[in-house]
Amino acid sequence: MIIIFFGPPGAGKGTQASLTAKTLKIPHLSTGDILRDKLLDQDTLSIKLKKLMDSGNLVSDDILNEIIANRLKLPDCQGGFVLDGYPRTMSQKIFLIDFLESHDLSISKIIDLVIDEKIIIYRIKSRSNIENRLDDREEIIKTRMVKYIEETKPLFKYFRSKYPNDYHIIDGDQDIEKIQDDILKIVKNEDFQP
Numbered sequence: 001m002i003i004i005f006f007g008p009p010g011a012g013k014g015t016q017a018s019l020t021a022k023t024l025k026i027p028h029l030s031t032g033d034i035l036r037d038k039l040l041d042q043d044t045l046s047i048k049l050k051k052l053m054d055s056g057n058l059v060s061d062d063i064l065n066e067i068i069a070n071r072l073k074l075p076d077c078q079g080g081f082v083l084d085g086y087p088r089t090m091s092q093k094i095f096l097i098d099f100l101e102s103h104d105l106s107i108s109k110i111i112d113l114v115i116d117e118k119i120i121i122y123r124i125k126s127r128s129n130i131e132n133r134l135d136d137r138e139e140i141i142k143t144r145m146v147k148y149i150e151e152t153k154p155l156f157k158y159f160r161s162k163y164p165n166d167y168h169i170i171d172g173d174q175d176i177e178k179i180q181d182d183i184l185k186i187v188k189n190e191d192f193q194p
C-alpha cells in the first residue's frame with residue numbers, strides 16, 4: 001500500500017502517519033524527521049538546511065526529491081510506504097508521479113487532515129514547550145502556514161481529480177484514537193461515514 005498524508009503543520013499528520021504505518025507494517029517516511037536527522041551531521045549542507053527549517057521555509061525540491069528517490073529504492077519500501085510531508089510542492093508532485101509511474105506503482109490512499117488555523121496555533125505552541133522545536137515559535141508557524149497554503153494546497157486539485165475514490169478528507173480536530181480509527185477504516189476499505 002502507498003499512502004500519502006496531507007495536512008497543515010500541527011494537524012497531527014506525523015502522529016497519524018506513524019500509527020498507520022505501524023498497523024500496516026510498512027515504513028513511515030517523514031521528510032521532516034529525515035531532514036532533522038540530517039541536521040545532526042553538522043556539515044555545510046546541514047547548516048543551510050537548519051537555517052531554512054528554523055525560519056519555516058521549505059528546503060529545495062532537488063534535495064527532497066533525491067532523499068525520497070533514494071529512500072523509496074530501499075528494500076523495506078517494496079511492500080509499500082506511508083509518505084508524510086512529501087510531496088509538498090508542484091515540482092515534488094511531478095517527481096513523485098514520475099517515479100511511481102516508472103516503477104509501476106500506484107497510490108492506494110490519500111489522507112487529507114483538515115483543521116482550523118486557530119486550533120493549529122494553539123497546538124503547536126503547546127508542542128513547542130515540550131519538543132523545543134525552533135520552528136514552532138508563533139511567528140514561524142505563520143510562515144509555515146503560508147508555505148502550506150501557497151505551495152502544498154494547489155496540489156490537492158490534482159490528487160482529488162486523479163484519485164476521486166481514494167482521496168479522503170478527515171477532521172483533524174478529534175481524539176488521536178478516533179482519527180486513527182477513521183483512517184484505518186478507509187485504508188481497510190471498510191464503511192466510513194465522516
Ligand code: ADP
Binds near residue numbers: 010058059061086
Ligand atoms: P510540519 O509539517 O509540521 O510543518 P515537518 O516536520 O513535516 O513539519 O517539516 C519541518 C520542516 O522541514 C518544514 O518546515 C520544511 O522546512 C522542511 N521540509 C519537510 N518536508 C519538506 C518537503 N517535502 N519539501 C521542502 N521542505 C520540507
